[in-house]
Amino acid sequence: MKPKNVSNQTADLKLGKPVRKPAYLLEQMDDELLLYNPDETRVIQFNPTASLIWGLCDGTRSLDEMIAMLADLYPEAGESIDADVRSTIAEFDRLGCIEWR
Amino acid sequence: MALSEVGLLKRDIRLGGGWVSLELAPAFSQAVAFLFPPGDDRPGPSGSTGPAARYVLTATGSGSGTALVREGITILSVSSVEAAAVHLVDRISYDVVDAVHDGLVLHAALVAKGGRGLILPAASGSGKSTLAAWLVRRGFDYGSDELAYTPFDSSVFYPFERPINLKQQARERTNAIFGFSADLYRDPQRCLPSPPVDFIASGAFGPGRIHGGVNIAAVVFPRFTPERGFKLQPVSKGRAGLEWMRHLLNARNLPGHGFSEMSRLARVLPAYLLEYDSFDQLGAVFEELVTGGA
Numbered sequence: 001m002k003p004k005n006v007s008n009q010t011a012d013l014k015l016g017k018p019v020r021k022p023a024y025l026l027e028q029m030d031d032e033l034l035l036y037n038p039d040e041t042r043v044i045q046f047n048p049t050a051s052l053i054w055g056l057c058d059g060t061r062s063l064d065e066m067i068a069m070l071a072d073l074y075p076e077a078g079e080s081i082d083a084d085v086r087s088t089i090a091e092f093d094r095l096g097c098i099e100w101r
Numbered sequence: 102m103a104l105s106e107v108g109l110l111k112r113d114i115r116l117g118g119g120w121v122s123l124e125l126a127p128a129f130s131q132a133v134a135f136l137f138p139p140g141d142d143r144p145g146p147s148g149s150t151g152p153a154a155r156y157v158l159t160a161t162g163s164g165s166g167t168a169l170v171r172e173g174i175t176i177l178s179v180s181s182v183e184a185a186a187v188h189l190v191d192r193i194s195y196d197v198v199d200a201v202h203d204g205l206v207l208h209a210a211l212v213a214k215g216g217r218g219l220i221l222p223a224a225s226g227s228g229k230s231t232l233a234a235w236l237v238r239r240g241f242d243y244g245s246d247e248l249a250y251t252p253f254d255s256s257v258f259y260p261f262e263r264p265i266n267l268k269q270q271a272r273e274r275t276n277a278i279f280g281f282s283a284d285l286y287r288d289p290q291r292c293l294p295s296p297p298v299d300f301i302a303s304g305a306f307g308p309g310r311i312h313g314g315v316n317i318a319a320v321v322f323p324r325f326t327p328e329r330g331f332k333l334q335p336v337s338k339g340r341a342g343l344e345w346m347r348h349l350l351n352a353r354n355l356p357g358h359g360f361s362e363m364s365r366l367a368r369v370l371p372a373y374l375l376e377y378d379s380f381d382q383l384g385a386v387f388e389e390l391v392t393g394g395a
Contacts, residue, residue: 025357027364032339036360041352043360045343 019059119200153200211244228325
């Protein structure tokens with residue numbers, strides 16, 4: 001449930017709601033996502049779960065709201081959702097592909 | 102090869118819509134034909150503009166050496182055409198690639214069998230040329246050990262053909278793999294030594310050559326990794342797209358840096374990561390890939 005090279009560290013969560021930066025070109029590759037930032041000439045590969053979380057980063061949801069939504073959708077995932085969402089968002093933040101509202 | 106006004110021969114060296122012109126003294130015609138086989142002179146697409154650069158390869162003023170002139174400026178003056186060869190190939194390849202705006206140029210070897218191609222994108226020093234040579238020895242047709250081009254909206258790839266470029270310091274290993282002797286390196290029909298590399302004609306490894314373009318059966322991202330063993334692993338389309346982008350050479354010339362085109366190729370072409378530390382491990386892997394049996 002992590003983008004490539006994500007660490008397991010918990011996000012130093014910021015108050016607010018994450019939103020995708022518009023600079024990225026996107027390509028859906030089956031259930032994965034490729035992002036390309038022409039300014040940085042950098043490609044990022046998201047696995048299916050990270051792609052799902054990325055899709056939720058529209059500036060309208062806090063992390064807690066994302067976690068609640070995914071827990072409803074995937075009850076079988078149990079408590080791992082909380083840690084996975086936080087670490088994935090932390091990695092998005094580290095990669096610089098989201099900003100906060 | 103046309104003759105110019107001042108007695109120099111003229112060649113156009115092309116890849117897709119990119120090309121450079123090269124004028125050369127007749128004494129260098131054999132070396133240039135060896136380094137840039139005439140098959141590269143196929144016409145570019147209609148509407149292609151002038152050459153990206155104009156080169157002249159000529160004798161130095163004293164007549165004892167070789168000079169390479171680019172756009173009127175001498176950029177190299179060395180003792181012989183052999184000493185100039187590695188620089189000539191590098192500079193011209195760079196300028197040709199930099200002038201391609203009508204498709205993608207990959208840092209990749211290209212081989213084929215039965216009319217179906219394999220693309221082998223890899224960084225310099227990863228063993229791509231030796232692998233291409235090994236495949237030609239196994240009966241594959243040779244396209245390129247370094248550069249491959251595909252027009253937009255296509256899965257047909259075209260090689261930028263040049264002799265296979267192997268490091269001189271690895272001659273002992275090359276000889277062991279291919280059964281060469283010191284004679285090869287003294288035979289101008291088969292080898293042009295240009296320190297620190299040897300340019301070896303693909304015919305020294307096998308007779309097959311790709312003529313024109315070839316449809317691609319699979320892409321393999323190879324990595325020669327000593328003492329890591331053998332691993333051939335299909336990769337997801339996302340991972341393939343990531344790898345493709347790493348080996349795209351003319352991204353800055355392309356809309357969106359070629360990202361959507363590379364992603365399209367990643368969707369349609371089966372892709373594999375290959376790790377190996379000995380050719381003995383490879384067996385018929387590539388034959389199976391090219392026939393879709395892997």
